[in-house]
Amino acid sequence: MFSILNNSELVKKFKKSDLIIKGGLFLLFFLILVAIFAPILAPYDPNSTSLLARLRPPLGFEKFKVGFLLGTDELGRDMLSRLIYGLRFTLFIALVGSLISMTIGTLIGVISGYVGGIIDNIFMMLVDIQIAFPGTLMALLLISVFGSSITILIFVVGISGWENYARVVRGQVIQIKNEPYVSAAQVAGAKPRRIILLHMLPNIASPIIVLYTFGISNIILLESSLSFLGLGIQPPTATLGSMTGLGRDFLSSYPHICVLPAIVILLIALVFLLLGDWLRDSLDVRLQRK
């Protein structure tokens, strides 16, 4: 499955790609590095307050205070540090969350496509139910029932979107089920588990990777919108969504508190979208339902 990631053709296509794609991928790489090295890069503790340096604007505005490059919020917390930690948090939730939905969806898709019959019908019924049950509503319901904590949030965003994987993987498995190399493995006496893991999954990895990339983008938006509504992780923990949501109260006089995290959300969701688009075109994947 990982052979696709160090695919030399992909590298060649990257070298030939647009400036926008190149810039986007470099930005993505940069943001991921920032998130990983947050404790080293952040100048302050993201939650430490300072009453003497409240509501300072970023560099270049009046009343800027040296040492707080992007200003401070209503409690005097350093915006830059909060943004860095917020980014780390958002990325962590998005990566783990889409890993969960990928695992669930792929598993169900493979079983559904490979076994067929009544099991396939039941699983597709579940997919139908999930489609009729939009991610946001399900998240609201589950958070309302279980309260909001990091675990719940990851779980909630993780089970939204599995139906996309299930549908696509099932279609792919049905398509390649009768390929000669699968039959050959069956005739040679390979067990279903071996056939699926060694022969099928490597051949349907491309669409899964593309879905995963789009999934990250979707989950970033879902998580940040939940936090924006006040249903995500509770303060004072910095997440980009909750910083935007709470900063809205200061929009008229101190817009940087709200606008800066909003811009970071926008950037990070955008670069994953770009990456997904580019991977889809480069790996030549079709995701549309017939």
Next chain:
Amino acid sequence: MRFVIIRTLRAFLTIWGVITLTFIATRIAGNPIDNFAPEGLSNEEYNYLMEYFGLNESYFVQYISYFKGIIEGNFGFSYFSFQPVTEVFFSKLPNTLALFGYAFLVSLIIGIPLGIYAAIYRNSILTTFIMALAFTGYAIPNYILAIFAILLFSFTLHLLPTVGLETPYHYIMPVGCLAMSMLAGKIRYSRSAMLDVLNEDYIRTARSKGLSERIVIFKHAFRNASMPIVSILGLQIAGFIAAVVLVEAVFAIDGIGNLIVKAAIFSNYPILQYGVMLWGSIVVLATLLVDLTYALLDPRIRVN
């Protein structure tokens, strides 16, 4: 006929599944009264509440009576105002419908012509611009767009009010933000539907007959492309609950979206259950309608 029956049965089974899962989810964490009951509630009052909402029965009995209620048109009562859930919903519906309706209309009027233009003039500069607009609408979450809009139009230019829906001016920003997120899909789908049709043989025939380009585009191409466009629009309506919820939250509009968010914050389950059921039913029935229409028009689907 068999196709219609199976498809309809499946649709109702799906709705049943949504209702059941919602019911399980709201009961799994224990007694809802414990979540919202104020401190110092006397035993008597507690028992009264339990009985009023039928929560002292076993889960199975509750489930059965919930379904009985649905069939009779009784969807439960709000845990706070004690009003019937439907009454609460219908009092908020006009705002949401107005918002949604205007946004849908605006995105339709702007989006489809732009999509058609992009399909006809594939290499013009305007097309690049249109596709960039579509990408932006798709990529920018509408609550962030709304924040930027408020910052620009309300706090910098002092042109538009920020909250509520009292005057026509109040509608401009929320409708604009909602329309922007609907626009992307409309441009993309109408463009690809037109592109598919423009490659057909009958378009070449029409052109070779010497018909004017306008007649070819509007009489031959658009009429054939409109069917897939309409069906996808139908399915798209269903996907906008998240957008509505967020736009209502930013502009503090007293509609269904805010109602559902508040119900989630205060564990007002009957409201949430009704919201999920309503939305799920809309999605399922819209899909069913599209599938059946297609089957009616295209015999190949009925056989498979």
